[in-house]
Amino acid sequence: MTVVAHLSSKLPLVASTGFSLGHSRQPHYECEWHLHDCAMLLWPQLGGLKSAWLDEGASALLDAHTARLTRKTAVLLPPSTAHHTIAETHRQQHGELYLAPELVRGLKPPAAIHLDGATMAMLDALLSPTLAPRSAEALVRAIVMQLASVKPLALPLQRASLAQDMLRRLASALEWEQPLPSIDALACELGVSMRQLQRACRQELGASPVALRRRLLAAHARTLLARGLPFATVSAQLGFASSGHLGRLLRGAPD
Numbered sequence: 615m616t617v618v619a620h621l622s623s624k625l626p627l628v629a630s631t632g633f634s635l636g637h638s639r640q641p642h643y644e645c646e647w648h649l650h651d652c653a654m655l656l657w658p659q660l661g662g663l664k665s666a667w668l669d670e671g672a673s674a675l676l677d678a679h680t681a682r683l684t685r686k687t688a689v690l691l692p693p694s695t696a697h698h699t700i701a702e703t704h705r706q707q708h709g710e711l712y713l714a715p716e717l718v719r720g721l722k723p724p725a726a727i728h729l730d731g732a733t734m735a736m737l738d739a740l741l742s743p744t745l746a747p748r749s750a751e752a753l754v755r756a757i758v759m760q761l762a763s764v765k766p767l768a769l770p771l772q773r774a775s776l777a778q779d780m781l782r783r784l785a786s787a788l789e790w791e792q793p794l795p796s797i798d799a800l801a802c803e804l805g806v807s808m809r810q811l812q813r814a815c816r817q818e819l820g821a822s823p824v825a826l827r828r829r830l831l832a833a834h835a836r837t838l839l840a841r842g843l844p845f846a847t848v849s850a851q852l853g854f855a856s857s858g859h860l861g862r863l864l865r866g867a868p869d
Contacts, residue, residue: 615675615781615829617668619647619696624712628652632717633754636710637741643701643708646820649694653713653721655761656699657688657729657737661706664817665689667697667724675819676782680775681726686734690761691724700817709741717758733760776814777826779804784827788834793853797823832867835860 627634643663656665666680667689673696682702683689691697693715729737736757740750780800787794795803800823801811815823831852838848849860 615826615833616673617647617675617678617696619649622648622650624650624652624654625714628712628714631747631751631754632714633751634712635740635750636712637708638710639707641701641704641706643699643706644820645699647696647698649696650691650712652693652715653718654691654695654697655688655711655713655757656683656691657709658683658685659707659709659738659741660685661701661703661708663699663706663708664702665697665699665726666818667691667695669723670695676778676785678778678819679724679726680818683726686729687726688729689724689726690721692718692721695724697724698820700820702817709737711737711740711754711757713754713758720762727761730760733757736760775818776804776806776811777818780811780815780823781826781830784830788830791851794827794831797827828863829867832863835864 624634656663661684663683664680665683666678668678670692672678678698681687681689689697736753739745740753740757745753783800783803784794786792797811798808801808804811806814811823815821815826819826821829835848835852838851839845843851845860846857849857852860854860854863
């Protein structure tokens, strides 16, 4: 399944100083797949976040990297990196530092990193409401230097996540022309409850198991139709009672 990430432009915000600062205390925070035209450092101050991102040139959900973030950890993303973030705790507070491309020309590929004490202290100061603008500029320059001089320490990446295991099971069934298992059957097969599977899909991929199953099925149907197979043949092969059901699926699922 292909990730559709919208552009959230930040260049106008960083034009004057080279950076822009954002923060959120929103309960149940979630930001769907998107990308920026500048670099971004995202770090929790309170609570936990789960962040997913794609390497340059990748667009498939199966290729997404994911990491759980708590205080003293962060994700550092170059410009145009598609990413998705969701809170894992009801209470959360995090900062977002957007950096102009010219400030981070030597930035490494997207990564989850550990923040050392000095960087964490500067980031805490950066979010202080009493910080003077000129002091903020000096702090950002110091933070960028610190990030460039210290090699990021990658957090364990959860590539074999529960949601991705579900997608792999569905993809395998389609590849071998087997009937797609129901969500109940998938949860049982993966050794989790329906609620656990629903929560994992929502947190990791931003959609319900039912929606992900429908998208994968629609994408496979479009692939078969593009190969020249008749509509009725594709409908029967995928287990639909009639071609009308397949038609409704394709009209309702995004490309």
